[in-house]
Amino acid sequence: MRPKPIPPGPGQESVWDYPRPPRVEDVTKQIKIIFNGEIIADTHRAKRALETSHPPNYYIPVEDIKIEYFTPSTHSTYCEWRGRAYYYTLTVGDREAKNVAWYYTEIFPAYEELIGHVGFYPRPMDACYVGDEKVQPQAGDFYAGWITSDIVGPFKGEPGTWGW
Incomplete structure (x- = not known):
């Protein structure tokens, strides 16, 4: 059952207007983690993936990441649109986050522009x-959407949304 989309206000996008299969767009706003x-x-060279019912995922060029803090893990997943994703564990000082970022070494042709980028x-x-806005994480531990004030949902991942 499709939920009732929240009407977007001025300057906002509805995730229900995003396409399926997803679309990748260049982002010129500053992205900082x-x-x-x-x-x-x-x-200022990120990309975002837009998919129906999901807040965007942001992908950052490897050249703009302090990659020395990242170690490849043995974890991988499969996306029906992009293909096999491989993961990094992030360690800064005494703090570690396992499988917190992902990348593709081979990808389906429609998404080749994500090669050399890392999602978080x-x-x-x-x-x-x-930009200057702090992101709210998408609900749950499965999805990696970045919620900002310029998008409206409801968003997949919130309680009761697995059947969408």
Whole structure:
């Protein structure tokens, strides 16, 4: 059963207007991620993936990430749209977050522009920013959407949404 979308206000987008299969877009706003007090990623060259009912996922070029804090893990997942994702564990000082970021080494043709980029779960981070706005993580531990004031839902991942 499709939920009733929240009507977007001026300057807002509804996740119910996002496409399926997902679309990837360039992002020119500054994207910044902080973990254990350290800025681990900072870019104006991110991409975002937009998919029906989901807040965007943000992907940051490897060149704009302090990759020395990341160690490849043995975890992987499979996305019907993008293919096999591989994960990183993030360690800064005495704090560690396992499988907190993912990347693709091979990807389906429609999403090849994500090669060389890393996606991040916002929940384990101290803060993730889109421009000057601190992101709210998508509900649950499965999805990695970044919620900002310029998008409206309801969003998949909230209680009672698994049947959508």
